[in-house]
Amino acid sequence: MINHLAILQVVVPLLAAPICLIFNQGKSAWRFACLACAITFAISIGLLLEVNANGTIMYELGGWEAPWGIEYKIDYLSSFVLLLISGIGFLVGLGAHSSLSSELDEKRQPVFYVLYLLCLAGLLGIVATNDVFNVFVFLEISSLATYALVSMGKQRQALVAAFQYLVVGTIGATFFLIGVGILYSITGTLNMDDLTRQLQYDQRQFLIATAFGFMVVGIGLKLALFPLHSWLPNAYSYAPSIATAFLAASATKVSLYLLIRLYNGVFGAEVMNSFLPVGQLLMVLGMAAALIASIQAMYQTQFKHLLAFSSVAQIGYMVTGVGIGTFLGMQAALLHLFNHALMKAALFLAVAGICYRIGSANLNDFRGLGRQMPWTMAGLVIAGLSLIGVPLTVGFVSKWYLVLAAIEAGYWPIAMLALVGSLLAFFYLWKVVELAYFSEPEIKPSSTQTEASLSILFPMWILVIANIYFGIDTDLTVGATQAAASMLLGAGQ
């Protein structure tokens, strides 16, 4: 059993997904989905412990030896990301039932859990596999599930947002597929480790760079890398609140993981940079995202839109860390990957709680909410402080590492811009705090407007506490990212 943990990580949610359909009621389907998520989470903990004790796990699917068969590879980095994704999947899943009860028909709820688990399985598969074509398949499994999840939103705009996302996402996936095809025609292999070995000695740099270009653009579309982010704000705003909480914390993180895997692992950052200014490009795009998306966030009247633009900005920070390319830069990117998932999951769960009570996330409806929903709003404010990067929260840790990395590498403007970005985050979140705590509601609140249900508050507060805990006790996250970064940069040399 323990030998098969690597494949069970993906297979458990994949097989649990269709089973959700046999339930007629949303509640029983939810219980089953939570159980599946809990098992998945437990497996990821098992994998992390196993990797820490015995090093990288290589798992050959069906006993077919790599590079002929498909291979799963769980190392420091992937076990860390697997833990993050399945943990978020489990925690957000806990709040799903009460949030959905106000947003989706009872009859359609089991379908929601099918898609939720499929999406989770796809994302975990991308992280676990060591085969580039397998990555494409899992990318499409998770994406197709995501399009359908987005389309389940209450308003009709959800359908249009899902359609737009589908078109952009399919173009992205197909670009990735073209890159895989070119790589296969150069090397004749699909296994990532094998690719790394063969590409090192290959002189056809132009062809390799073409494959790299296609793959990075494809991943960039999925990652919502500025300026390829146009699909993200609408998709996040109109999807059911709970789906957004899951997607915002996981989907883009997995794309970033994939970018790091390919850029630093398979292709080798140094080789690519000798041919194309990839690092500089990533830094410029990342910083442009951090500034422009933050400014756009300030002008939003919908809180979900605001958070979606803020996500684009935060992705910018991570991409900048990857672009800097030093040990500290990589560590900053990985730390922010982890920390941003914690913040955004907490924030979007708070939004789910607010939507559950007052039916919208319009900023005007936030007036006086601090008194009506004190626990939800307090959690929202703490997670918001973390997003800004206030000391004693996780946001501070990753911003600190990013600024350090920029200064160490001599990129002063980046350090300055990162601080400006934090300031902008303060402005757009202050707007919310001011409305919630310092202004009177326009109409007297009815007695129904009280705290969100406990099943949303509980996972949200776990995440909020995690935001503070990992901001003070940084041993676990810093240690794990250190190991992952040294592995990545060691492999690239």
Next chain:
Amino acid sequence: MILDYLNYWAVAMLMMIGLYITMTQGNLVKKLIGLNLFQTSVFIFYISVAKVSGGTAPIATELSDLYSNPLPHVLILTAIVVGISTLALALSLVAQIKAKYDSIEEDEIRQQDSE
């Protein structure tokens, strides 16, 4: 010279035509046609890569030892399935959009949303 790489020229042209249709057309179904054309061009690319000159179909017979590489064919079989699922999902979305907006023209939908 150009004829030697006929498949690849066809791939590049189909790819560009597909992307162009997807980006410029306002009709949602036409967008999907463009998207499908774009995906199909990639399938042709994989199949062209797999061809071994002088090779037969990848079936084990005593007539020939030389056969095309079967792996890309298998990969593309998977990608075709993915493409069909995407198209099916997209068309069902279009059907729902038609029901809710009574239009599948992008500008009319946008106009309705901004009202």
